[in-house]
Amino acid sequence: MDIVTLLGLAVGLSLIIGAIILGGAVDVFINVPGMMIVIGGTLASILVAFPFEEIIQSFKAAFKMFVGRKSRTRDVVNIMVKVAEISRREGLIALENVQTENMVLKKSCQLIADNADPSLIRSTLSIEINSMRRRHQVAQDVFKRLASLAPAFGMMGTLIGLVQMLSQLDDPKSIGPAMAVAILTTFYGSAMSTLFFIPIAAKLKARTLQEQLHLEVIFEGAKSILENNNPRLVYEKLSSFLAPVERETQR
Amino acid sequence: MDIVTLLGLAVGLSLIIGAIILGGAVDVFINVPGMMIVIGGTLASILVAFPFEEIIQSFKAAFKMFVGRKSRTRDVVNIMVKVAEISRREGLIALENVQTENMVLKKSCQLIADNADPSLIRSTLSIEINSMRRRHQVAQDVFKRLASLAPAFGMMGTLIGLVQMLSQLDDPKSIGPAMAVAILTTFYGSAMSTLFFIPIAAKLKARTLQEQLHLEVIFEGAKSILENNNPRLVYEKLSSFLAPVERETQR
Amino acid sequence: MDIVTLLGLAVGLSLIIGAIILGGAVDVFINVPGMMIVIGGTLASILVAFPFEEIIQSFKAAFKMFVGRKSRTRDVVNIMVKVAEISRREGLIALENVQTENMVLKKSCQLIADNADPSLIRSTLSIEINSMRRRHQVAQDVFKRLASLAPAFGMMGTLIGLVQMLSQLDDPKSIGPAMAVAILTTFYGSAMSTLFFIPIAAKLKARTLQEQLHLEVIFEGAKSILENNNPRLVYEKLSSFLAPVERETQR
């Protein structure tokens, strides 16, 4: 459970709602047709912009991001060192039994255990990494697109409102409230984009970079185990992936 | 037939039209000279910006996108595994008879059946992939350009309207309706871009990425078949292109 | 003569002028000092932004684009196949006499006829391709820069006009026309950019991509002729550069 992310969302939303409540009349900020244009239009357009499965996967990825357990690079390095120790002590064949949730680590261990050709391992793992990157990229793209569609529909709502207001300037008293309503959709679109879509797209990108880093650690680790099965050297190499403060002086 | 995409377009359009109807006077939103500037100007400029054949191809590609049958990565992987099985059972020469709509798959099978040099297969297929990517890129570029030209012509219409209105401020009562008309072209340009051109360009991009992925599956599959003709290994390698949930545990 | 491009320019311009005439007073759209700021300023700034020769070359390239003859990828492929046939029938040395306007094709034929080292041919042709790309890139950059400078000078004219108007708000009646004049320069800059500079930059880019594709066809063709002088195989390889519908089933 990613508390900090949820906290950020909650605080951002509270500040905006708080500013609205402080200003008095809350009801002027609620306009159902305006909400329909911005929320409905954004969702309709995203259905056109991406294949349906990719949209579903992206929302799942965003949800998983909030509830998922984060793994640190340090842990991945340690696991690879442990794998190197096992393979040294018990032979490469022992890697077949390594238990892990990480699909790529599992595949690597199997390939090493199968005594597969290093070039095969390399090409298989690089396909895995690119495949993972592609799937994650789509999720980011969906949220980036949502982040740009929401303000666009907001502005369209405002333009509709302005045209309607300007074409019937009978009562000067109605100008203010009519303009307020027109501006509201721009506010909706801007709030959806700034509070939700932009930060979520950014977090998805940060997560992708992290996962990709972990796959590279696994990739380099597997290569090292095959080339020179010495746990100390494996650690020496993989620790280069860590920030200097995270490294332990082994032995 | 891509129902979801059409649904998205229909819902987006309905929401905008609904908001206009809810506001009363629908006729103020119809201004033929304004439409001519935005639609006509956008089309005229796209004729300058791209060779004529490329524009025609792009609209065809967009149309094909709506009616075309989608193929899934999983299916392409299965086909390649089947091809590997055929080539193992009946020899590489049997691939000459593989029936498929996919030009690139067909070419690959012929080249393998011809026992062509692996480097020739590789270079031919990578030309095919780049060639496909180039053609698709043009279609995206055309729609991206349309998406940026439409609001530009919308703004030009608004500037013309504003200059006309401001230069004859005789009757204060006419300001409102004149300004409404001026703003209308910005609305037209914005609506065309947000409802149609931007999502279509995005969907074309998504499709391109998918087709490109399929060509890479074919490319890697053909390489595997040539190097080590073992259907199980071919599946092992190609399944790396799939999301973990899509993979089957074969045998 | 590229009729479609000229037509596009003419129609776009006519629509804008038509909208101005329809609105009545045409003379309010003509403001010589405003035109001088936008046109003069844009040209002056482009003189600072690029070396003089590059600007001249870019305008020449744009002009040539309108009057030049277009060659299709299909034709280039056929020429290369013909070159392959000649070289097979009459020997590589016969290529010395190939007559062509295309500098790069000519150079390739000479190098093949000279029996030059394949790596020399490769490096010479890739320098040619990069050199062509660089020259074309400059022309695009000049027009892209013009496309962004024109609206910038338009806005500066508007700011000057607004400051002048606001600092002497004596007569309320003069506000409208003064503001109309101020907005005019924004209109000039926007029209120059949207009607001319943006589409011309885009067309230059499209042409570059096409010429680059043709050079790549020549490059791959020359390589094929050297490696395996079989016209049928040359066609097989080069046809990968064509869209599926453009390919002929040879024999």
Added chain:
Amino acid sequence: MDIVTLLGLAVGLSLIIGAIILGGAVDVFINVPGMMIVIGGTLASILVAFPFEEIIQSFKAAFKMFVGRKSRTRDVVNIMVKVAEISRREGLIALENVQTENMVLKKSCQLIADNADPSLIRSTLSIEINSMRRRHQVAQDVFKRLASLAPAFGMMGTLIGLVQMLSQLDDPKSIGPAMAVAILTTFYGSAMSTLFFIPIAAKLKARTLQEQLHLEVIFEGAKSILENNNPRLVYEKLSSFLAPVERETQR
């Protein structure tokens, strides 16, 4: 201590505050709810957009940038030449005792002293360089994101203020001050971004490029020491990293 950077920050801030004081009423520029929306909202959203540790690291990196000692490329080149001299005079093994704060230089010396395989040294150092680049990139990304979030929250505050003002246009006298308050948040967001976030992101980028250059000097130097342990040749090669004026004519 980076005096110039601090001076730049101080002068920029003083000019803005000076302009506010010169204009008279300072208190109209202080609006606590507005500050809360912009500052609080920006911070809340950055918590969503990046993992918490990365945000902390980025602020640390920015702080370190102000107080850290800068090292010049020239110094790094000289150190590598000195290392080459030591290794020549006392043998590669002597490098084990080289004392330095630079983690990467230290690792290089150890690897050389261990007589490690050149390809191992190369791959270890390139992992180090990429790892450093990744960590620095995150810090830039955090400040770039802050630079775009702050004005976005500023505009949301203004939209809220405008809607509130327009929906209760009872007293014409209150329009001005209400609008001033509404515009204030846009000013806050713009000032935070322009005065702090944008320049800090830029300086972080400049620092990264510099550190990366230094790592490349170390990388090339280590390679030279291994290949051809001649201090003069090492200097010849590494001096190519320096601007011509910084090079000394050695001997």
Added chain:
Amino acid sequence: MDIVTLLGLAVGLSLIIGAIILGGAVDVFINVPGMMIVIGGTLASILVAFPFEEIIQSFKAAFKMFVGRKSRTRDVVNIMVKVAEISRREGLIALENVQTENMVLKKSCQLIADNADPSLIRSTLSIEINSMRRRHQVAQDVFKRLASLAPAFGMMGTLIGLVQMLSQLDDPKSIGPAMAVAILTTFYGSAMSTLFFIPIAAKLKARTLQEQLHLEVIFEGAKSILENNNPRLVYEKLSSFLAPVERETQR
């Protein structure tokens, strides 16, 4: 002395000043506090955004651009052909005496005269080229940043002015002039950016591309001299860097 560039700057400035003088009251365009915010703020922020030495170097580079002598690609090609002729007639050792201002050409000649390993020459020259590119890139980045900071400070000045004006709407007569003053800073920022910073950044980029091209000519020329010391072949290869019209039909 680059007359055209200076002319461009002068004409652009004259047109803007001319438009101001034509409009009457020149004094309304002079506002010292506004200038201080825009000019001072921009300079202060650039001090934060870049290391001090890099800013100094960038302004030097911009100054040198105006007064420096331009060399044409054609000349560089001819020099390399001459070098090839010397090295053929008098032996590689004769290159030690080649006199030239170009640091890289000099280094190349020395390395060739020293009969250095081709791979050493290649790596040294590519470090030189990257090093030059990095230094030039910084100068462009500084001016691009100035080009985006100036309008940002202009807008901040305008926001300050608007808040001040709106918070004291006592006298309707003062609105116009107060707003004129507020808008002035936007004009200052826009003018600085459009007239100076943007074109200078663009020219620096054009110069960089040109110098880089020259270094590539030297690089390819040096390689050709080492591989196959035939002046005619060297010209054949290097002439590929020139536009077709610039090539001479040698012999």
